């Protein structure tokens with residue numbers, strides 16, 4: 307249950323402010339299932355990588371130094387994907403809007419910094435890890451380009 311908190315906004319509303327901030331601080335640091343799937347694919351392709359590199363903007367989840375690639379595996383809710391899972395909750399709307407828009411701004415700022423420094427940035431959304439074959443094809447294509 308707990309490791310799913312990054313992807314399950316429904317429970318968040320039930321938490322106290324303090325509990326919530328503890329959970330929010332864990333968002334980036336946990337091994338989430340979508341991230342494990344992506345790692346598995348990348349490893350299966352024979353690439354070596356490092357995880358959660360804090361010295362780079364946004365602490366990318368997966369970094370391939372030799373290919374100069376950073377991969378972010380983003381939860382649709384927290385990073386405001388344009389899919390169903392990225393919708394802002396109707397309750398406590400102002401709170402969520404502010405919080406999620408700040409995440410979105412931070413994401414794009416980090417991606418811009420990485421690109422400026424010559425990194426290739428691949429964002430994989432949680433909802434895109436449901437079709438693994440398609441995802442694998444996309445990753446392979448990204449690496450080849």
Ligand SMILES: [Zn+2]
Pocket residue numbers: 382387388389390391392431432433434
């Ligand atoms: Zn999505």
